[in-house]
Amino acid sequence: MNAPKKKLKVATTSLAGCFGCHMSFLDIDERLFTLLDHIEFDRSPLTDIKVVSPGTDIGIIEGGLCNAENVHVLREFRQNCTTLIAIGACAINGGLPAQRNHLPLTAILEEVYHTGHGLANGMIPNDPELPLPLNKVHPIHEVVKIDYFIPGCPPSADAIWKVLTDLLAGKEPELGHGLMHYD
């Protein structure tokens, strides 16, 4: 008898995202059980594991980069994952968080913490534990090499399923009409 096939290790994270892509991933519903015959989860909000194990096969990144910690986590994923997938609009083009990109960061912080309505004696948070915001929000391909992209806001469960099953079958993932969406 053949020994059971080694399961692929998959890690996921949400950087400057809303976890909507993760929700859409969970939307593959009972197909999760089929998936779990082929993969096991490493670092992910689903497992609460905090670091990516070396030799992880697939890393799935939701969200863009809005602060220093996002960059750190992204680099950790790139270092430890053979294949990196950007999932959703924010990872791919910055998405909603990038709507701040035409405003100076200081002006935004001033308005949110000092001059906005109903604020008194506000201060801009500066605890050393807080990651520093980046001047602009960046898509993740601008910082590390990304192997595959699943566009959408969020991508449909079927689109995510298609890419994962294509990869598991050793094929180049392809989204045809109906699964390919930027919205």
Added chain:
Amino acid sequence: MSHTFTLDGKVIPFTEGQTIIQAASAAGVFIPHLCYHPEFKPHGSCKLCTVKVNGRHTASCTMRAAVGMVVESETEEINAERRALTQMLFVEGNHFCPSCEQSGNCQLQATAYHLGMMSAHYDHFFPNRAVDASHPEVLLDFNRCILCSLCVRASRDVDGKNVFALSGRGIKTHLIVNAKSGQLADTDFTLADKAAQVCPVGVILTKRRGFAVPIGERKFDKAPISETAETTEGR
């Protein structure tokens, strides 16, 4: 001698004076394009309709068909170039499809789908561009302008109003409104203008109609752009 040329091996008939893209679309063959529109004089600027004629690159919207031409269009090489051009359009402007009311009806987006554009590849410019909401019926969102000049041509050649123009040069080229204030409200532009109907992206938007047709039920949700005859009709 019969008036035909070949396009990816298929024999395409043409009449004297027709361009390659005109003959191809009459024969039901799709060539990706953004600044070309069958009702207007070609502009030849977006280069999406580039094909190889007898081995040389040329814009199929400006090149007249000639007997015996050997034209290549749907090749991996040409589509890779088209994809790169499309990616440059995406990074040059602010194209955030999830928050754009033209999503699903947008020719740029549908073309990117057609070309299998999975990401914008290049670094985004994130330009700072204004929105003009001055007109009572129409909103102008310059963030999405791809400089196809269709509104310029429609307003000048059909409406006889000259409301729009392209200003500046090179990377600084941008769409302007011909009014002293620069505001659309200070022109004689109306919703009935041809220029209000031709924008292939989400710059010229009719107010209070944005989501009348929900996302998912729009033109290019139903069929890919390669199967849709004229892409900006019936918006």
